Amino acid sequence: MIQDIIDVFQLFIFSYSSLTMVIYVIMAVLSYKGIMLYRRKNREHYTQNVISSPLSPGISVIAPAYNEGLTIIDNVYALMHLNYPLYEVIIVNDGSTDDTLEKLVEHFELKEVDLPYNEKIKTKAVKRFFRSTNRAYEKLLVIDKENGKGKADASNAGINASKFDYFLCTDVDCILHEDTLSRLMRPILDEKSRSRLKDIQVIPDTGYIHVENNQRRVIAVGAPLRMINSSEVDNGVITRFKPPHKVLPRFQELEYIRAYLLSKMAWSSINCVPNVSGGLGLFDKHIAVKVGGYDPRSFAEDIDMVTRMSVYMIQNNHKYAIRYIPVSLCWTEGPQTLPVFSRQRVRWARGLIQIMLLHRHVLFNFKFKRLGLIVFPYNFLFEFLAPIFEVLGLLFYIYLIVIGAINWENTFTLLAFLYMFSVLVSSIAVLWDQLIERHYRKTSEVIGLCLTAFAEPFIYHPLIVFFSIKGYIQSMFRQKLVWGNMQRKGFASQKSTVKNQA
């Protein structure tokens, strides 16, 4: 009987791992096709049109700031030098207790204004609005509000105050590529239906016929985020890209490349993107407001909003798309210490469990089409359950060792199989990244990053699994979540730090 259970469990774990790998192979193929198509469609001079056109839609760039005094000036400068004809920058001071607001007021010559404000999405009280008296900073709007205990509430205040139809949500500590807006806007402007027009609709008022418009509405667009930790930054501009030197950010860099270039690009090519990251995402404001914006109670407010937007579109029979582009446009500072990293990953795990519970009606529901039959099942089976199965698998192996029933030769073969495959997947992700852009100056830096993949299964992956399980357990016992501070190092000091080290 026990042997039967062991056999079944062994088969199950092997099938699960094999299925995961098959999915990765499919993703690699899909993402490669997506990347090559993007490269062909986006030669440099093709995208120039949007930068100089009066038809380019306006974008509100929303960046919440909480105790960002160290880097705020550099970051706002970077946001105000984006290459796009029509946009505004909204900085939401989310009740900072440091000198973030004072620095903004002083540096950008801000004065209080009586902005007409409509609270379409409920937020904590907004206290004041500031605009610059200097024409050079006319794009800038600063909102001062009570602390909403998270990015969601501040972002919602920014959405309420925004004047354009699209908003870009980012973190104020992120550094954006100067072409971020034009590149993210292209999929919105260029979305077409795959089929030629067929359905003919008679318009009775005029007596003539119009063909039905069967285009999809692109409700969100995202792009890869990367680690900035060891890069050199000068006045909000990255002057030299380097892979992070410290262990944790370095692993995260590899993880981000894999997640964005293999996974999200693949999902994008079949219109099944599960999430547009909170660090960089362009959204259709109309739909975002319809679903109530970000949920401040959510631990994964970005996935939550994207899911609600998708559900809204499906329930109202609107064709929609969520797109990812493969070009890295945003650089952010990753957690460098274990406690900060632990907080981030525990929060993500709790966010995932929250999403699964909150939107459980979507899971395996035919009414929700791809969302219910591909996106949610994948998230449930291969994101949510993966850490649990991994721990069960580990416990099972320990049990087999204890009872002396293990076949060491086969075990090592299986481990080598898992190990080499994970290294291969990471190497392919780095290769895909190199196909798009070669940010790192030295080949040794790229190879160094590839070699990190060999250590990942031993150091980084167990940490991820541990923090995920910790998050699930905390969720089960309804423990209060500690958001904590990111403890940023700041970009201003990075250049000098690197030089001193040299």
Next chain:
Amino acid sequence: MTVDQTFIAVIQAIVATSFIGTFVAYVVIMVLRFRTAKAKRRQDKLDQLIEDRILPQFIQEMGNESAHVSIDQAVLDELALMDKRNRQTLIDTLIRLRWHVAGTNALILHRIYVLLGLNLDSLQKMKSRKWYRNVQGLHELTLMDYAISDIDILRFNLSEESELRSAARSAFMRFSKNEPFRFFDEVRDPLSIWELIGFFRILEQSRDTVKSNFANWIRYSRNKTVVICCMKLAAHEQSLEAIDSIEGLLNVNDHSLRSHAINALGHLRAVHTQETLIKMYPNQPVDCQCEILFSLGMFRTTRSMEFLTEQFQSAFDFEIENHVAAILARLVRNKQLAWNPLHLPSRKQRILNYYLHEQ
């Protein structure tokens, strides 16, 4: 061989494949890096050549309409020996320059492009069996103003690849002598805003040569995106003969089509439609109401300004209130409306003041 042994053999094969795959990935990365370094050196060399021996000619003749561009035989010889990649780099550089100049200067760049024989490279791309090479060729020829015959372009209009159809439309619009928008008759797929942006760009680059009567397509096209596109183009080109056709769309059920029509009437300053717009205003959704207010702001008649001020005073909807306030503020700032808002409730005054001072 037992089942277990077969299973292990399969696993071992996958391990070996993964190992080889990883190795191959590293080799490809190295090759890519090597090629990038080589391309960088090539670009530097070409930049130097352009800067030293081609650009001085361009700068010297800038603004001179009767400029005769000649390039040293030595430079031409050097370029003739260059491989395809070098010539592509040269085309890209000329296109980059082309983005920043117009008129005579654009003509000089065009002459350099032809003189160096780069047009042949672009024409060659049009013969390729790969759709993206065709797109590249069409883009290069369009951007460098190298005319190609209608027949050469029209064959791409039936392509399965939407990107190629789109590039062909842009090229046709740029080079067709008789009716640059004739392709609107045959468009069976939706036009995207991206294409419309491209059309606008071409209109700006060739202001004197591209003219068309959009009225027919607005009235008879069965493709909604073509109708919207034509309304925008008519508004941009101030094509007044399109007004009647656009007016016909004020009664359609489709809100989006109607709001585009109202907007176009505003841009075309079709003042005679003022009463119709005012009459239909109360029954419209917010987006159409905003467009009506915009159009009335463009008309700038006594009646339209009266209507705008009335709407501002009575509006409760936040969007309408702010929209009309911004229009009124612009009129006041441009001294087209003398209006003393002191009798307004303080909230309305605050809104108006914000737009008066901030925008």
